[in-house]
Amino acid sequence: MKRIDIVAEARALYEDLDLQSVKRWMAGAPGRKAVGYLPVYAPKEIIHATGMLPVGVHGGGDQLEIIRGDAYYQSYICHLPRSVVELGLSGRLDCLSGMLFPSTCDVIRNLSGVWQVLKSGMYVRYLDLPQGQDLDAMVAFWASDLKILHQDLARVAGVEVDAEALRASLALYNAVRETVRALYAARRDTPERVPSEELYLLSRAGEVLPPESFMALAEAYLECVRREDVPARDNSRVVVIGAFCEQPPLGLIKTLERAGCYIVDDDFVLGNRMINHPVSLDGDPWMALSDALVRDAMKSSIFYEADPTGKKRLVKERAAAARADGVIFAAASFCDPALLDRPMLRAGADAAHVPSISFKYSENSGQFQQFREQAGTFSDAIKLWGGR
Numbered sequence: 001m002k003r004i005d006i007v008a009e010a011r012a013l014y015e016d017l018d019l020q021s022v023k024r025w026m027a028g029a030p031g032r033k034a035v036g037y038l039p040v041y042a043p044k045e046i047i048h049a050t051g052m053l054p055v056g057v058h059g060g061g062d063q064l065e066i067i068r069g070d071a072y073y074q075s076y077i078c079h080l081p082r083s084v085v086e087l088g089l090s091g092r093l094d095c096l097s098g099m100l101f102p103s104t105c106d107v108i109r110n111l112s113g114v115w116q117v118l119k120s121g122m123y124v125r126y127l128d129l130p131q132g133q134d135l136d137a138m139v140a141f142w143a144s145d146l147k148i149l150h151q152d153l154a155r156v157a158g159v160e161v162d163a164e165a166l167r168a169s170l171a172l173y174n175a176v177r178e179t180v181r182a183l184y185a186a187r188r189d190t191p192e193r194v195p196s197e198e199l200y201l202l203s204r205a206g207e208v209l210p211p212e213s214f215m216a217l218a219e220a221y222l223e224c225v226r227r228e229d230v231p232a233r234d235n236s237r238v239v240v241i242g243a244f245c246e247q248p249p250l251g252l253i254k255t256l257e258r259a260g261c262y263i264v265d266d267d268f269v270l271g272n273r274m275i276n277h278p279v280s281l282d283g284d285p286w287m288a289l290s291d292a293l294v295r296d297a298m299k300s301s302i303f304y305e306a307d308p309t310g311k312k313r314l315v316k317e318r319a320a321a322a323r324a325d326g327v328i329f330a331a332a333s334f335c336d337p338a339l340l341d342r343p344m345l346r347a348g349a350d351a352a353h354v355p356s357i358s359f360k361y362s363e364n365s366g367q368f369q370q371f372r373e374q375a376g377t378f379s380d381a382i383k384l385w386g387g388r
């Protein structure tokens with residue numbers, strides 16, 4: 001498969017707000033169902049273990065005009081819930097048999113309540129992700145919640161709860177995360193060969209495709225990356241931090257790279273690689289999945305950090321791992337988790353002498369000139385006066 005065809009397929013999935021690809025998958029065999037989840041982290045393995053397709057619901061981006069979604073929320077709030085409501089009211093998500101709302105923030109928690117009113121026939125679940133200091137208690141709590149979720153979803157799917165099926169799903173999603181990491185490693189090591197726009201489109205494809213199809217597409221893409229030589233530009237290397245929930249428009253991602261910044265790590269679609277290492281396939285699979293999230297999740301603004309210096313060290317560690325010259329703090333406007341963490345993260349960047357800039361965006365931002373100027377100046381400043 002040629003790179004141009006792979007990227008075109010991923011772009012078509014990104015633009016598929018009507019979930020036609022999901023409907024095609026459902027039509028492929030009798031009784032197939034799909035369940036949506038909001039960002040950032042949801043246990044896709046549990047959905048998959050019941051035979052249903054996990055589907056990431058990431059809003060309407062810049063492709064959707066908000067007509068009725070605004071009426072459900074006050075002005076001072078991010079854009080994502082408005083476009084998710086708009087998608088719901090327009091019937092685009094009606095093919096889903098359930099929706100999971102993780103405890104990313106109050107907005108998504110409240111959206112789970114709105115959804116119960118809007119879609120009374122649909123299975124709707126608020127996921128109270130484990131947060132705290134007592135890791136053993138958190139593992140036990142989340143494992144018991146995963147079991148309840150599994151029972152509920154098995155009922156929706158019309159199957160029995162099956163520990164072996166869950167183990168198989170754990171193994172499959174271990175492989176998915178490995179594939180995502182291979183894509184990220186390829187971009188980190190050769191950013192000239194892996195434009196962030198393409199990596200992002202592939203990541204989004206992974207949110208709607210069955211896992212095997214996503215891995216095949218990603219492997220074909222990596223094969224092209226290995227084959228094709230592309231001259232490197234004199235760009236600065238940056239990590240983009242804070243865009244973990246409401247996604248930036250594709251034009252903004254392209255703009256940052258065109259302005260002279262190779263993105264060598266980011267938070268986009270973070271849930272697809274939230275767990276760092278393979279989930280154990282031994283013992284109780286619910287405990288194993290819970291343990292992996294509690295003890296081995298990527299550090300991010302959506303989880304409580306017991307170590308008060310942890311968030312300050314985070315930027316230094318991520319910049320070093322990505323061999324980055326600087327950091328761009330990019331958060332959705334009114335995003336509480338990202339913006340409340342930003343002073344701590346920025347202080348950490350300053351203390352580690354990692355140059356940084358920051359800005360806010362909305363998923364439907366249409367003007368990129370200010371971002372181009374800011375990122376271009378940042379890249380030039382790094383080249384003139386040095387990064388880390």
Ligand code: SF4
Nearest residue numbers: 078105245246335336
């Ligand atoms: S963008 Fe931020 S505030 Fe909005 S739903 Fe996501 S995490 Fe919550």
